Amino acid sequence: QKEVEQNSGPLSVPEGAIASLNCTYSDRGSQSFFWYRQYSGKSPELIMFIYSNGDKEDGRFTAQLNKASQYVSLLIRDSQPSDSATYLCAVTDGGFKTIFGAGTRLFVKA
Amino acid sequence: EPEVTQTPSHQVTQMGQEVILRCVPISNHLYFYWYRQILGQKVEFLVSFYNNEISEKSEIFDDQFSVERPDGSNFTLKIRSTKLEDSAMYFCASSEAGSDGYTFGSGTRLTVV
Numbered sequence: 001q002k003e004v005e006q007n008s009g010p011l012s013v014p015e016g017a018i019a020s021l022n023c024t025y026s027d028r029g030s031q032s033f034f035w036y037r038q039y040s041g042k043s044p045e046l047i048m049f050i051y052s053n054g055d056k057e058d059g060r061f062t063a064q065l066n067k068a069s070q071y072v073s074l075l076i077r078d079s080q081p082s083d084s085a086t087y088l089c090a091v092t093d094g095g096f097k098t099i100f101g102a103g104t105r106l107f108v109k110a
Numbered sequence: 111e112p113e114v115t116q117t118p119s120h121q122v123t124q125m126g127q128e129v130i131l132r133c134v135p136i137s138n139h140l141y142f143y144w145y146r147q148i149l150g151q152k153v154e155f156l157v158s159f160y161n162n163e164i165s166e167k168s169e170i171f172d173d174q175f176s177v178e179r180p181d182g183s184n185f186t187l188k189i190r191s192t193k194l195e196d197s198a199m200y201f202c203a204s205s206e207a208g209s210d211g212y213t214f215g216s217g218t219r220l221t222v223v
Contacts, residue, residue, distance in 0.1 A: 031209070032209050034211045042216070043214040043215060049210075049211045051209075090153075092209065095166060095208075096141070096143075096158035096165040097158060097166050097168070100145075100152050102151070102152045
């Protein structure tokens with residue numbers, strides 16, 4: 001059974017701080033890694049994807065991938081109250097199915 | 111910005127009834143998906159669809175479920191005989207390539223009573 005594990009949180013950070021969200025996955029054959037944001041009662045929204053080891057930056061977001069450790073992380077710099085949401089880590093093995101983690105709830109305090 | 115459209119937003123049905131959930135994927139996307147999320151739980155894969163056929167399905171997607179692309183724009187999920195445990199939010203998604211991230215629709219909340 002392929003698994004994606006996340007700390008459920010909540011993770012609470014003050015406004016302007018860096019939020020660090022982590023994810024591990026069980027399938028060494030995983031090839032594509034995604035972070036989605038899901039506001040309460042809404043659908044997931046893609047914010048980042050990463051395919052290769054290392055860091056990938058997009059605005060205030062940085063995704064980090066370490067395939068040897070089977071570990072993916074998301075850093076959110078200058079966190080804003082509007083970043084308060086559940087962040088879903090998702091992984092594919094190159095096939096047609098994406099496996100989602102249960103998500104980490106982030107609260108950014110103003 | 112292009113979006114995936116789902117209808118209805120909320121459907122209440124009696125146990126044993128058939129329901130059809132409808133989706134209009136983004137027009138230049140080639141891969142279509144159905145996922146569901148039971149309240150408070152993970153987003154779960156149901157089925158993927160490419161080139162007018164199912165490319166992969168999960169254990170959840172049993173004989174009670176079917177998908178169809180009846181024309182060039184719609185993508186539907188049918189549940190033949192609904193059970194109480196089918197109550198969930200059902201998300202349609204599409205992607206340009208199989209390895210891309212998805213654009214999700216806003217979902218259909220299915221309540222089986």
